[in-house]
Amino acid sequence: xxxxxxxxxxxxxxxxGRIGVYVFLISAALFFLLPLWIMVVTSLKPMEEIxxxxxxxxxxxxxxxxxxxxxxxxxTGLECHGIxxxxxxxxxxxxxxxxxxxxxxAINGYAxxxxxxxxxxxxxxxxxxxxxxxxxxxxxxxxRIFSMTGIYNSLTCIVLVHVIFGLPTMTLLFRNYYAxxxxxxxxxxxxxxxxxxxxxxxxxxxxxxxxLVVATILQVTGIWNDFIFGLTFAGRENLPMTVQxxxxxxxxxxxxxxxxxxxATMLAALVPLVIYFVSGRWFVRGIAAGAVKG
Amino acid sequence: xxxxxIRVPNLAASRTTARSRIRKRLPAAxxxxxxxxxxxxxxxxxxxxxxxxxxxxxxxxxxxxxVGLAQYSRLFANDRFxxxxxxxxxxxxLFISGCLILGFLLAVFIDxxxxxxxxxxxxxxxxxxxSFVVTGxxxxxxxxxxxxxxxxxxxxxxxxxxxDWIVNQDMAIYTIVIAGLWHGAGLTMAILLAGLRGxxxxxxxxxxxxxxxxxxxxxxxxxPLLRPMVITAxxxxxxxxxxxxxxxxxxxxxxxxxxxxxxxxxxMDHLFERNxxxxxxxxxxxxxxxxxxxxxxxVYARYVRPQGRHA
Numbered sequence: 001x002x003x004x005x006x007x008x009x010x011x012x013x014x015x016x017g018r019i020g021v022y023v024f025l026i027s028a029a030l031f032f033l034l035p036l037w038i039m040v041v042t043s044l045k046p047m048e049e050i051x052x053x054x055x056x057x058x059x060x061x062x063x064x065x066x067x068x069x070x071x072x073x074x075x076t077g078l079e080c081h082g083i084x085x086x087x088x089x090x091x092x093x094x095x096x097x098x099x100x101x102x103x104x105x106a107i108n109g110y111a112x113x114x115x116x117x118x119x120x121x122x123x124x125x126x127x128x129x130x131x132x133x134x135x136x137x138x139x140x141x142x143x144r145i146f147s148m149t150g151i152y153n154s155l156t157c158i159v160l161v162h163v164i165f166g167l168p169t170m171t172l173l174f175r176n177y178y179a180x181x182x183x184x185x186x187x188x189x190x191x192x193x194x195x196x197x198x199x200x201x202x203x204x205x206x207x208x209x210x211x212l213v214v215a216t217i218l219q220v221t222g223i224w225n226d227f228i229f230g231l232t233f234a235g236r237e238n239l240p241m242t243v244q245x246x247x248x249x250x251x252x253x254x255x256x257x258x259x260x261x262x263x264a265t266m267l268a269a270l271v272p273l274v275i276y277f278v279s280g281r282w283f284v285r286g287i288a289a290g291a292v293k294g
Numbered sequence: 295x296x297x298x299x300i301r302v303p304n305l306a307a308s309r310t311t312a313r314s315r316i317r318k319r320l321p322a323a324x325x326x327x328x329x330x331x332x333x334x335x336x337x338x339x340x341x342x343x344x345x346x347x348x349x350x351x352x353x354x355x356x357x358x359x360x361v362g363l364a365q366y367s368r369l370f371a372n373d374r375f376x377x378x379x380x381x382x383x384x385x386x387x388l389f390i391s392g393c394l395i396l397g398f399l400l401a402v403f404i405d406x407x408x409x410x411x412x413x414x415x416x417x418x419x420x421x422x423x424x425s426f427v428v429t430g431x432x433x434x435x436x437x438x439x440x441x442x443x444x445x446x447x448x449x450x451x452x453x454x455x456x457x458d459w460i461v462n463q464d465m466a467i468y469t470i471v472i473a474g475l476w477h478g479a480g481l482t483m484a485i486l487l488a489g490l491r492g493x494x495x496x497x498x499x500x501x502x503x504x505x506x507x508x509x510x511x512x513x514x515x516x517x518p519l520l521r522p523m524v525i526t527a528x529x530x531x532x533x534x535x536x537x538x539x540x541x542x543x544x545x546x547x548x549x550x551x552x553x554x555x556x557x558x559x560x561x562m563d564h565l566f567e568r569n570x571x572x573x574x575x576x577x578x579x580x581x582x583x584x585x586x587x588x589x590x591x592x593v594y595a596r597y598v599r600p601q602g603r604h605a
Contacts, residue, residue: 021406028400029417032476035432036420042435053445055436107325115322123330125594130337132529132589134536136561136578140347140571141340144356164332171329196321225425227540232566242427246544249431258435269428276423277416284419284484 043067043263050258066259070267074260076247083264086244090224090271092155093240097162098219104163105170105215106208110200112171113178114186124171131168139232146233153235161233162223169222170215177211178204217279218286221272241268341582348576354569365576375577378555381467385556386535388471389478393531394524396475397482402512404483405490415487419480426477430544433473434460463553466546470554473541478534482527489523490516529592536585557581 038055043066045059072082079085112120142161146152151160181204189199230240239247245268249261276283351361369375400418404411421429436442439458447455459465493516501511517524539558546554557577564574 021403025403025414029414032417035436038436039432053441053449055442055446108329111322111325115319117319117323117326123333126333126337132533132585134581136558137344137582138336138340140565141343164336167329221423227427242425246427265428265431269424272423276420
């Protein structure tokens with residue numbers, strides 16, 4: 001998985017073939033950048049300018065009004081407090097969900113890859129299969145269980161759901177990482193009389209920084225972008241940003257304010273985008289580690 | 295995982311009796327207990343509960359009667375459901391093959407020692423960081439005929455240009471495919487590029503000596519070598535297909551009419567809005583059967599059979 005050294009063919013001078021390569025790559029890049037460009041310029045235009053068409057053009061009258069409106073006064077139904085409500089809800093959901101799901105994954109991965117527990121392989125197999133099963137299969141019974149225990153539609157509920165459905169990926173991630181650590185290390189710690197938890201905290205956890213970073217990136221992006229769980233389990237008081245964005249865009253009363261919609265969309269995309277651009281290679285590593293190695 | 299202290303030629307370890315070994319493993323088993331509980335209650339329990347509900351006549355509230363396969367026969371006479379199945383098939387085939395082809399091309403072209411490789415990679419993959427809701431809203435705005443792409447091209451001097459797929463019953467599902475491709479092609483590119491970088495340099499030298507054209511090497515030699523990556527990407531994309539829901543909700547709300555309904559949305563609507571639990575759970579069960587029959591062999595071969603850590 002060492003992506004540092006470009007291989008393939010040797011670089012040559014500018015032949016028609018080389019030009020073709022760049023033409024293809026640049027047109028592909030334009031395709032991928034187009035929606036982002038449109039979102040940004042639309043969000044910076046006043047509605048009069050948007051009505052003229054020319055969706056690609058730079059704003060002639062640059063205005064940040066749509067952004068402030070999207071943040072603090074855009075309406076979803078009767079509530080007009082902007083998408084900031086959803087932003088803070090997402091933050092409140094995100095932090096405990098990420099922390100608890102990573103703790104659970106690390107402990108599971110450690111127990112699965114260093115300790116021989118009866119039935120652990122079956123557990124892991126079922127857990128993995130669970131990762132592929134459509135959520136729709138679990139949703140209704142889960143809603144019933146949570147209603148019975150009285151935590152349905154609460155912050156606890158949505159955090160719990162994120163931890164539960166984060167288990168397969170997180171466990172797989174940590175198990176694979178720990179499987180790559182030298183077993184001699186663990187054996188030495190055992191001979192020194194280390195127990196389950198002392199080896200975990202004193203030997204394994206200090207070596208886990210890379211995978212903790214990868215897991216954090218993966219979970220922050222995943223949980224921030226979640227829609228279906230937020231919609232189903234968070235309750236009206238805790239709706240995450242994605243759900244609120246969808247409500248803002250689809251609550252059509254009168255003319256749609258495309259600039260506000262696009263500003264809200266940009267705001268909802270901001271956290272994962274920042275993570276993506278800051279983390280760079282680590283982001284790719286996260287996807288790859290969750291999938292390719294096994 | 296394999297043998298823990300058994301083969302270690304060490305006195306301290308060999309002195310460990312079987313019983314104390316088990317005692318020491320107890321905390322490990324204990325640590326796995328919550329997960330085991332979740333697997334039992336949520337992954338297995340809720341799944342069975344859903345399957346059981348699909349054989350009942352539950353509407354607003356769950357009942358535990360038994361109506362056999364009645365819900366399933368209703369389902370297969372339901373236009374909305376049949377459209378959903380057709381749509382997910384169209385989306386699945388086009389999205390997966392499209393992502394693989396586009397992803398492979400992008401990876402190969404990036405692998406030509408191009409300048410600004412990092413920039414291209416970043417640009418191709420960034421959509422994957424964004425949510426489907428964001429993707430859907432952005433593409434909906436871009437493709438709306440009134441002010442989006444169609445108007446843009448018409449204003450450029452092609453007054454008869456028509457691109458109204460998103461409001462066209464027959465074509466709307468293809469706009470979802472386009473948005474999906476935009477979101478997922480970069481992921482495939484990243485996975486395949488990692489594979490390309492693992493290809494032995496000698497192979498290229500040998501091919502050069504033999505005078506084999508580059509494209510031929512990619513198609514006939516490199517692509518077969520990338521098989522594991524292609525499979526991984528396909529599996530990832532397939533799970534994305536089955537979960538397709540947010541993108542449709544954000545982009546078309548299943549419309550125009552029922553033109554872009556998908557099974558996951560069918561389930562959600564029937565469970566939480568249309569008060570038809572039995573029909574919703576029956577659909578969920580069909581989704582479950584579809585996924586398990588496709589993925590069980592793969593998961594078994596890849597993760598369960600090679601036991602433990604030295605897999």
